[in-house]
Structures are given as structure tokens and as C-alpha cells.
Amino acid sequence: MQKLKKEFYLQNDAALLARMLLGKIVVTDFNHQYTAARIVETEAYAGIFDRASHAYNGRRTERTEIMFDEGGIAYVYLCYGIHHMFNIVTNKKNRPDAVLIRGVEPLHGTEWMLSRCNKSKMDASIGRGPGNAGKALGISRQHTGRSLLTNDFFIADDGFEVNNIMTGKRIGIDYAGPHALWLYRFFIKDHPQVTRHPFNKTAIELL
DNA sequence: CTGACGATTCACT
């Protein structure tokens, strides 16, 4: 299992990175609670020209400043006062791109995931949806800005080959107007940890 | 300081 290097995160095509992150493994080992899960659904948020992005039009705030930093760190923010959304910051400094991790397949440390999700046995909801994915991995707002090149928080490649990649419209960004039509969501076809949504029906398979 | 809202989830009809 190979930890992704800094150069990977510095690439400038957020959509391509979102697609390449499918099949990779998120590893967290906070407080000696080792958990690992395979990424099965992502969304790209592409810099200052993307109306769906928090960094649209170059908006810098205390919260979004982290997106303007160099790739290879986490951007985690609170949504609806409940859900901690885990993003991977990409691209060079002052190019505020990010990839939202929307779904993961649990691989290791399922006992920790169960306790974090207040469940007694595994089911498809563990890791499904951006809120649940971060929750299962123990990622919360306090991890925003954290490097993904450390030993307790990183992304790895185990050589797994993803076959059926689908792409479609991003979810929950109606406010983005025409940019809501961009095919910036990527997921593994028919995977149990992929968000159930009407957009899945209009998604198309990549060759 | 205030009000409106959100890159969601879950239970329920």
C-alpha cells in the first residue's frame, strides 16, 4: 500500500483528480484507532470559476482560506450544523480546488466505525454519503488544515483497479446555476456506498 | 449583532 505523494495533490485538474481518487484508500489512525476505507464516490470543486465552490469568485474567509493553500491537506467544514464534510484540497497555492469525499467502503477498523456511528452492526449506511463517510473515519472539523502526508491521516493506493466509473451532476448545489450541470461527480457503478439520488439515473459511464 | 442558510441525513407518508 503506497501513500499518495505531495505531487499527486498538486495537479491542476480537479475533475481528473476526483476521478483518480476513486478506488484509493483513506486511512485514519487518530488516537490509535486504525480505520481504512476505499473511496467510491467523489465530487470536484474547481476553484474561483466554479459557482458551486466555497471559493467561487476568489472569496476568502476564515473558513475557506484553507482551500487556497497548497494541495495535500484536508478541508473539513460543518454542514447543516450536523455533518462534517471531508474534502481533499488540491492544486497549487492560491488555486482553491478541492475534492469532496462522498462515499467510502469500509475496509479496516469497522469496530471503530460502528462506535463512531452509534451502530451495533455493519450496514450499507456506514460510509454512504459525505456526512457518513467522514463520520465513519473519525474526521471532523478539527482536522481541517491537517496534512494528508502524515502517518495518522493519509490517502493510499493499493493497486486496486476501478472498472465501472460513472459521472453525473453534483448533488445539492442548485444555487450554482449553469455550473450545476457540470459532470463533476464520480462514483463506482452500483456500489452500495454510493449516494442514492435521482441524478444517478442520468449519469453516464466512462470508458 | 442579527438573520438566513447550507457541497445532508433520516424518519415518515
Next chain:
DNA sequence: GTGAATCGTCAGC
């Protein structure tokens, strides 16, 4: 498909 939960963030005054 509909609606409530819940609070940090942000723009505006």
C-alpha cells in the same frame, strides 16, 4: 417525495 434537525458561517446593518 416531504419535512425537521441543528449551528457555524457569512453578509449586511
